[in-house]
Amino acid sequence: MARRAIKELPKALADVETVVVDADLLIIGGGNAGCFSAVEAKTLDPNCKVVIMEKAEIKRSGACSAGMDAINTYIPEGKTPEDLVRWSRSQVGGGPIREDLCLSNAEELNEAVDDLERWGLPILRDENGKIKYRGQWDISVHGEQLKPIMAEKALENSDEVHNRVTATNLLMEDGRCVGALGFGVRDGKFYVFRAKATIVATGGACGLYKSYTADSTSSHHQTWMCPYNVGTGYAMGIRQGAEMTSMEQRWVATRSKDFCGPIDTISVGYKSAVINAKGERVLQKHYAHLGGDKSPRYIRANAPMEEWLAGRGPTYCDTRHLTADKVKELKIDYLNERPSFVLFLAARGQDITKDPIEIYGSDPYIIGGHTQSGFWVDMGRMTTVPGLFAAGETAGGNPNKFVGGCAAEGKLATRGALKYIAENRVELPEIDQTQLKTEIERVFAPLLRGGDYDGVSSVEMEERLQRLMDEYAGGTSQFYRTNEERLDYALRHIKMLRDQVCHLKAGDLHELMLCHDVIDRIDVAEVLCHHLKGRKETRWQGWQTRSDYPDTDPAYDCFVETRKNMETGEIECFTRPYEQIVPGDRKAPSLPDKN
Amino acid sequence: MPPRIDPKKCNGCEGREESHCEEACPGNLMYVGEDGKSHCRSLRDCWDCMSCTKACPRNAIETRVPYQLGYHLARLTPLMGKNSITWKCVDIHGNEETFKYRNRMDK
Numbered sequence: 001m002a003r004r005a006i007k008e009l010p011k012a013l014a015d016v017e018t019v020v021v022d023a024d025l026l027i028i029g030g031g032n033a034g035c036f037s038a039v040e041a042k043t044l045d046p047n048c049k050v051v052i053m054e055k056a057e058i059k060r061s062g063a064c065s066a067g068m069d070a071i072n073t074y075i076p077e078g079k080t081p082e083d084l085v086r087w088s089r090s091q092v093g094g095g096p097i098r099e100d101l102c103l104s105n106a107e108e109l110n111e112a113v114d115d116l117e118r119w120g121l122p123i124l125r126d127e128n129g130k131i132k133y134r135g136q137w138d139i140s141v142h143g144e145q146l147k148p149i150m151a152e153k154a155l156e157n158s159d160e161v162h163n164r165v166t167a168t169n170l171l172m173e174d175g176r177c178v179g180a181l182g183f184g185v186r187d188g189k190f191y192v193f194r195a196k197a198t199i200v201a202t203g204g205a206c207g208l209y210k211s212y213t214a215d216s217t218s219s220h221h222q223t224w225m226c227p228y229n230v231g232t233g234y235a236m237g238i239r240q241g242a243e244m245t246s247m248e249q250r251w252v253a254t255r256s257k258d259f260c261g262p263i264d265t266i267s268v269g270y271k272s273a274v275i276n277a278k279g280e281r282v283l284q285k286h287y288a289h290l291g292g293d294k295s296p297r298y299i300r301a302n303a304p305m306e307e308w309l310a311g312r313g314p315t316y317c318d319t320r321h322l323t324a325d326k327v328k329e330l331k332i333d334y335l336n337e338r339p340s341f342v343l344f345l346a347a348r349g350q351d352i353t354k355d356p357i358e359i360y361g362s363d364p365y366i367i368g369g370h371t372q373s374g375f376w377v378d379m380g381r382m383t384t385v386p387g388l389f390a391a392g393e394t395a396g397g398n399p400n401k402f403v404g405g406c407a408a409e410g411k412l413a414t415r416g417a418l419k420y421i422a423e424n425r426v427e428l429p430e431i432d433q434t435q436l437k438t439e440i441e442r443v444f445a446p447l448l449r450g451g452d453y454d455g456v457s458s459v460e461m462e463e464r465l466q467r468l469m470d471e472y473a474g475g476t477s478q479f480y481r482t483n484e485e486r487l488d489y490a491l492r493h494i495k496m497l498r499d500q501v502c503h504l505k506a507g508d509l510h511e512l513m514l515c516h517d518v519i520d521r522i523d524v525a526e527v528l529c530h531h532l533k534g535r536k537e538t539r540w541q542g543w544q545t546r547s548d549y550p551d552t553d554p555a556y557d558c559f560v561e562t563r564k565n566m567e568t569g570e571i572e573c574f575t576r577p578y579e580q581i582v583p584g585d586r587k588a589p590s591l592p593d594k595n
Numbered sequence: 596m597p598p599r600i601d602p603k604k605c606n607g608c609e610g611r612e613e614s615h616c617e618e619a620c621p622g623n624l625m626y627v628g629e630d631g632k633s634h635c636r637s638l639r640d641c642w643d644c645m646s647c648t649k650a651c652p653r654n655a656i657e658t659r660v661p662y663q664l665g666y667h668l669a670r671l672t673p674l675m676g677k678n679s680i681t682w683k684c685v686d687i688h689g690n691e692e693t694f695k696y697r698n699r700m701d702k
């Protein structure tokens with residue numbers, strides 16, 4: 001459903017039209033996981049009424065908008081799902097991870113990737129038709145059309161797709177989730193989705209922290225992660241008291257400097273070592289005891305920044321060994337995933353066989369498909385809020401999912417949701433008018449104040465939050481370090497920001513969306529600070545560095561959790577034990593190679 | 596300064612409920628103005644994903660790297676085929692490169 005923007009904005013709440021949509025299964029976010037959820041629902045039950053609510057337009061939304069050059073997890077012949085779990089565990093320094101969740105995704109993900117190939121995604125194969133691996137688990141694709149391909153299948157397998165409708169809160173009844181509320185970014189209507197079960201698949205949270213290129217440039221969104229995924233899914237759950245896990249395990253990645261382009265493609269796929277200003281191979285020289293070039297991900301992400309801090313920057317990925325053919329191949333990979341990086345190289349006039357690619361650390365993201373921040377879920381992917389399921393980046397406990405794992409989890413969440421509907425004989429709720437009234441007032445308030453109101457714009461508030469998080473909660477400018485006092489400072493100011501939400505103003509519907517983006521980011525940032533405070537040790541340097549607790553403490557070999565106390569409104573922090581299910585040395589990536 | 600729209604080529608996808616770029620942008624940044632042409636409402640908020648540039652049927656949109664990050668005047672233009680894409684890239688020294696590959700399998 002395409003929608004052209006309305007010209008007349010509502011001047012009072014009475015001008016806002018309310019639309020009610022009923023569904024058996026509501027999917028919030030038609031991205032990678034959301035599309036697979038829809039297909040699975042219709043496959044299992046063609047009579048299930050599937051509705052997708054999408055902030056953008058599903059053909060080019062979310063993480064996959066620009067395309068992909070690889071599927072990072074596909075299990076090769078001779079390896080098992082347990083091997084993938086072992087590898088995944090080693091990438092977070094031996095855990096703790098939710099091995100039960102990891103294993104079930106691993107058992108499912110090859111099939112999801114095969115679906116993509118059947119639907120039209122070109123997967124690169126050698127002369128004998130064998131899939132080409134570029135690392136231990138990742139395969140190369142020509143994925144420029146990845147998102148349109150998934151979206152076409154989701155469109156075929158859903159009853160209604162509501163594009164340009166952004167979710168703002170969950171619809172609740174007696175403590176369970178019975179749908180969601182939101183507004184039309186183009187039509188200015190208030191949407192009420194009633195559903196027997198709801199899957200939240202809104203991706204991760206970008207823009208909690210300042211990106212270092214943001215100051216006085218026209219590149220505020222020079223981020224690696226999709227900046228339009230702002231963490232709304234997490235925020236909606238947090239506000240209803242959902243338990244969140246491992247939010248302190250932030251994803252920070254090595255990216256090309258000044259232009260936040262992916263680097264795994266070059267370092268893994270094209271075997272280009274990380275070097276410092278002196279030309280030394282950083283990982284081999286300083287991190288040999290942790291595996292050198294094969295060190296866990298957080299070590300590889302943090303190492304270039306440690307070089308800068310030690311006065312040995314700039315740092316590079318050494319591409320000077322590449323032949324002309326390889327450079328062409330490499331550029332095609334980028335064109336499939338982050339095409340503007342090829343433009344950036346052209347704008348620098350850079351020949352990468354002479355000048356290696358400069359690298360730096362990204363701003364931190366909350367992204368449960370890479371690291372493991374997100375909702376605490378059961379095996380059916382139900383959160384601790386009954387009726388609310390999570391898939392993809394929103395679901396926690398299970399890192400290294402990427403495209404295949406997020407797709408697989410979309411299917412698993414649908415199975416969980418359909419089982420929940422059947423077992424509980426869930427019916428659609430009566431509409432609670434008080435809840436609707438409270439939300440419609442909250443949602444439209446910045447717009448009704450108007451753009452000329454002497455208040456605060458979403459951009460101002462967003463920049464204030466991003467600065468605060470950068471400097472006090474371990475952003476790039478602080479080389480990811482933080483401590484108890486800084487986190488307390490951040491939390492004090494987050495409270496002040498929240499008190500100032502009543503001054504937010506919007507001149508149009510786009511600005512109204514940005515106001516809700518920043519409100520959601522504030523809620524996620526608050527929980528994140530509590531998690532960072534809760535882990536009084538340093539377990540994953542860079543991702544989580546406490547300057548006041550620089551060492552790993554065995555007492556924290558567990559999950560750090562939070563939940564909002566619905567009576568006091570305070571965030572409470574506690575821990576859950578880790579359980580090893582897959583045997584083996586926790587730090588070793590997999591079983592030794594047979595030959 | 597990410598998307599740069601050539602007003603001579605752009606017709607706002609006349610007759611369509613939404614212009615192609617307006618439909619494609621994951622950040623809701625493109626809109627058709629009173630002048631019947633597409634515009635980007637906030638250049639700073641562009642993610643450089645190039646979805647608008649690929650979607651434009653009249654090749655009226657060019658993606659630019661912000662000057663603070665890269666120099667004038669590099670170009671990267673996509674040409675969308677049925678099952679393939681062709682990219683042309685020119686760097687600031689005038690060196691030209693072309694890349695063509697399949698982005699969809701025949702079904």
Ligand SMILES: Cc1cc2nc3c(=O)[nH]c(=O)nc-3n(C[C@H](O)[C@H](O)[C@H](O)COP(=O)(O)OP(=O)(O)OC[C@H]3O[C@@H](n4cnc5c(N)ncnc54)[C@H](O)[C@@H]3O)c2cc1C
Nearest residue numbers: 029031032033055061062063072167202203392393402403
């Ligand atoms: C630049 C980049 C490169 C990557 N490269 C690779 C790679 O090569 N290989 C690999 O395997 N993985 C890669 N990944 C990771 C992979 O793309 C993601 O892990 C995965 O696609 C995330 O899926 P998701 O469904 O959780 O989120 P998304 O696909 O981002 O979907 C989230 C959806 O929710 C929508 N949404 C957000 N907020 C709202 C709201 N309030 N209301 C309604 N809808 C909303 C969004 O518009 C979007 O459509 C990459 C990611 C990025 C960002």
